[in-house]
Amino acid sequence: MNYKKTSRYLVLGILFFLPVTFLLFLYPATHHYTPLDIVNESVLDINKFSSDSKEKIQLKEHITVLCFLGEKPMQKTTVALNLKELVYDKFKGFKRFQLVVVMPNGTEEAVKQLKSEISTYEDLRFWHFVFGTPSDIQQVYFSLKSNSDLAHDLASDYVFVVDKDLNQRGRLDDRTDRELEKNKSVYELNSYNCIEVAEIKNKMSDDLRILFTEYRQKRKGEFNSDTRRAGDLKNNDEEN
Numbered sequence: 001m002n003y004k005k006t007s008r009y010l011v012l013g014i015l016f017f018l019p020v021t022f023l024l025f026l027y028p029a030t031h032h033y034t035p036l037d038i039v040n041e042s043v044l045d046i047n048k049f050s051s052d053s054k055e056k057i058q059l060k061e062h063i064t065v066l067c068f069l070g071e072k073p074m075q076k077t078t079v080a081l082n083l084k085e086l087v088y089d090k091f092k093g094f095k096r097f098q099l100v101v102v103m104p105n106g107t108e109e110a111v112k113q114l115k116s117e118i119s120t121y122e123d124l125r126f127w128h129f130v131f132g133t134p135s136d137i138q139q140v141y142f143s144l145k146s147n148s149d150l151a152h153d154l155a156s157d158y159v160f161v162v163d164k165d166l167n168q169r170g171r172l173d174d175r176t177d178r179e180l181e182k183n184k185s186v187y188e189l190n191s192y193n194c195i196e197v198a199e200i201k202n203k204m205s206d207d208l209r210i211l212f213t214e215y216r217q218k219r220k221g222e223f224n225s226d227t228r229r230a231g232d233l234k235n236n237d238e239e240n
Contacts, residue, residue: 036161036210039190040145040168043160046100049130052111057100057128063211064162065099067194068141070155071107073114079157079194084118084127086200087208092126094212096164099127102137104154144168145190158191161207169211171203 043059051057059066065087069076083099091097103111111129132140134154141150144160145168161169174189192204 034210035214036169036207037172038163038167039170039172039188041166042143043162043166043168044140044143045166046102046130046132046140048136049102049132051128051130052108053128057098057130059100059162059166061164062096062098062162063094063164063208063215064097065159065208066102066144066162067099067159068102068137068150068154068156069114070151070153071104072153072155073101073103073107073110074117076155076157077114077117079159080114080118082194082197082200083159086197087204088127090205091208091212092123096215097126097212101127101129102140103129103131104134104137105131107131145170147190157193157195159194159204160191161204161211163211164215169207171207174203 045059047058049057065083067079067083069079073080080101088099101111108131115124115129137154138150141156146156146158146160148156148158150156163169168190170191171189173186175184175186189203193199
């Protein structure tokens with residue numbers, strides 16, 4: 001009888017302490033993480049643009065996923081749907097999050113068609129389309145750090161993450177563990193390819209979560225900034 005009772009208490013003890021131990025292992029990972037790098041500063045805001053919203057749309061004071069769908073947005077439905085299902089639906093409940101699509105003037109009707117394609121009675125309050133001249137669109141794009149130019153129709157498959165202070169976020173070192181072991185050259189991640197589902201799910205989603213964690217900790221006064229900037233990294237490389 002005593003053996004059975006001891007065994008029962010032992011099992012109950014294990015069931016109680018195992019989750020607690022697991023949470024204690026997670027605690028350092030939650031509070032000591034590497035903030036998402038600043039890869040570029042002074043992204044141009046979109047004050048010159050009109051929008052399909054009654055409220056004023058701006059990048060400042062928001063965490064923004066910024067994209068460019070060009071003159072024929074219906075040809076970019078794959079980009080839009082991937083953004084909707086893998087990014088917008090996941091983060092639309094986070095404070096100050098928005099998804100902004102920069103469009104050329106004259107595409108308003110095509111945008112209505114695209115919106116009906118990607119939304120079926122769903123909340124798109126934090127998904128905004130803004131409209132401007134080709135020159136204004138190019139200026140915004142040129143203020144971003146990118147490895148490719150806009151297409152001739154002002155579209156791109158790549159999207160950008162911009163923080164509340166108009167800093168472009170990404171990864172100054174996007175090497176995999178295997179590439180690090182082989183001492184491969186450093187390369188950055190400045191934007192995210194929305195045609196590549198794995199890149200959105202495995203990289204962009206993780207990066208956005210890290211950025212939201214940073215701002216949540218800032219609100220609580222718990223944030224210890226080790227965020228790197230591209231200029232800082234360059235200066236360190238020159239000193240070394």
